[in-house]
Amino acid sequence: MTPSARLEAAIEILTSIISERRPAPDALKGWGQAHRFAGSGDRAAIGGLVYDALRRKASSAYLMGADTPRAVVLGMLKRERGLDGEAIARLASGGQYAPAALSDDERARLDGASLDGAPAHIAGDYPDWLDDAFAQSFGDQRAEEGAALASRAPLDLRVNTLKADREKAAAMLADLKPEVTPWSPWGLRIALAADAKAPPIHAEPAFIKGFVEVQDEGSQLAALFSGAKPGEQALDLCAGAGGKTLALAAMMENKGQLFATDDDKRRLAPIHERLTRSGARNVQVRTPKSVHTEIDDLQGRMDLVLIDAPCTGTGAWRRNPDAKWRMRPGALEQRVKEQADILDRAVGFLKPGGRIVYITCSLLDAENGAQVRGFLARHTDFTAAAPGEGVVPGARRSAEGVLLTPQTTGTDGFFVSVLRHS
Numbered sequence: 001m002t003p004s005a006r007l008e009a010a011i012e013i014l015t016s017i018i019s020e021r022r023p024a025p026d027a028l029k030g031w032g033q034a035h036r037f038a039g040s041g042d043r044a045a046i047g048g049l050v051y052d053a054l055r056r057k058a059s060s061a062y063l064m065g066a067d068t069p070r071a072v073v074l075g076m077l078k079r080e081r082g083l084d085g086e087a088i089a090r091l092a093s094g095g096q097y098a099p100a101a102l103s104d105d106e107r108a109r110l111d112g113a114s115l116d117g118a119p120a121h122i123a124g125d126y127p128d129w130l131d132d133a134f135a136q137s138f139g140d141q142r143a144e145e146g147a148a149l150a151s152r153a154p155l156d157l158r159v160n161t162l163k164a165d166r167e168k169a170a171a172m173l174a175d176l177k178p179e180v181t182p183w184s185p186w187g188l189r190i191a192l193a194a195d196a197k198a199p200p201i202h203a204e205p206a207f208i209k210g211f212v213e214v215q216d217e218g219s220q221l222a223a224l225f226s227g228a229k230p231g232e233q234a235l236d237l238c239a240g241a242g243g244k245t246l247a248l249a250a251m252m253e254n255k256g257q258l259f260a261t262d263d264d265k266r267r268l269a270p271i272h273e274r275l276t277r278s279g280a281r282n283v284q285v286r287t288p289k290s291v292h293t294e295i296d297d298l299q300g301r302m303d304l305v306l307i308d309a310p311c312t313g314t315g316a317w318r319r320n321p322d323a324k325w326r327m328r329p330g331a332l333e334q335r336v337k338e339q340a341d342i343l344d345r346a347v348g349f350l351k352p353g354g355r356i357v358y359i360t361c362s363l364l365d366a367e368n369g370a371q372v373r374g375f376l377a378r379h380t381d382f383t384a385a386a387p388g389e390g391v392v393p394g395a396r397r398s399a400e401g402v403l404l405t406p407q408t409t410g411t412d413g414f415f416v417s418v419l420r421h422s
């Protein structure tokens with residue numbers, strides 16, 4: 001396909017995402033099935049255009065003075081890809097399979113429009129209704145924080161120290177030019193170009209042998225900040241597919257016990273294969289039963305209960321730009337209630353002096369600082385602390401926890417609080 005035809009396809013797919021409220025992966029897959037002639041390079045390039053348009057939807061529409069899918073895609077080429085009016089006119093040529101030729105107004109906007117004077121939620125590309133929440137978290141930095149959250153994320157890997165060290169893993173992955181991540185002691189980073197497909201990391205010998213796992217550096221740091229130690233008794237209460245569990249297991253060097261569970265057995269299922277590959281031998285997976293008795297025997301026995309809580313996922317918008325425009329206020333209320341319930345449940349599993357490490361991939365105070373303040377008000381025998389002092393100098397620290405963001409630490413957004421029983 002020509003670059004112009006890819007652009008036309010991206011406009012068509014964005015139309016289906018916006019007008020039919022279709023999830024982006026679903027719309028991209030549907031288009032691929034209906035256009036079998038498109039090769040994998042075409043599909044990756046079109047996916048890159050669609051995701052970049054979603055990332056910069058509000059600011060691109062503002063530049064173009066219209067919020068149609070065509071305007072958003074054209075504006076994105078200027079805003080995200082740095083193309084000038086001339087280059088965009090060559091793509092939108094009006095030729096066969098190409099988008100219609102630029103109107104005079106479109107051309108004028110692509111040549112001259114800017115974001116000067118745009119409100120924070122436009123310059124930061126986040127939903128208008130979240131502006132108060134962003135202001136609470138970031139004050140007058142919210143446009144910059146939002147813009148960083150709208151950027152493309154790299155591919156981060158965590159080196160599994162049960163099997164390899166960073167040098168060895170990097171040498172095995174040399175073709176992909178991995179770089180050491182700035183903060184995590186286990187991280188390797190692979191930069192992704194806009195049109196490049198993510199490398200098939202699952203097919204790399206380093207992955208197959210369990211030397212590396214895919215994990216954002218922010219998620220690695222959240223695990224690091226748990227302070228899990230060899231010999232401890234630890235419970236990962238929201239283990240999901242096991243991203244944090246695997247990191248904790250490596251920190252514990254196969255000594256002590258790590259229990260992993262989750263409310264949803266389908267989410268938990270992939271953990272078994274991942275644990276086998278990792279060489280972790282001190283992890284017991286407790287699959288949920290219909291009546292929740294699977295971890296009753298752990299009451300009062302844990303040094304550490306990790307809660308990687310269900311949350312709005314606002315911190316992961318770099319990876320899932322579709323989600324930010326689909327999020328609704330009711331989802332935040334629901335998550336806040338679930339988080340409070342899980343925090344209260346965790347208390348019973350601690351031994352005296354034990355700690356809860358509460359993690360979200362949210363940037364919203366309701367799920368972070370306010371959630372911790374609520375917990376402390378209900379449980380006066382706990383204190384809160386922000387972990388990781390000196391590890392990540394740019395991160396925002398508060399009495400309740402530490403907040404990592406794409407803008408300050410170059411990671412996904414993560415909040416971590418250590419709640420210690422006194």
Ligand SMILES: C[S@@+](CC[C@H](N)C(=O)[O-])C[C@H]1O[C@@H](n2cnc3c(N)ncnc32)[C@H](O)[C@@H]1O
Nearest residue numbers: 238239240242243244262263264267308309310
């Ligand atoms: C952020 S995800 C966990 C991600 C995982 N820890 C990782 O690092 O890959 C949150 C998880 O919490 C689970 N969850 C939601 N409500 C829960 C509850 N009440 N108790 C336990 N787990 C719950 C969800 O099924 C989901 O897998």
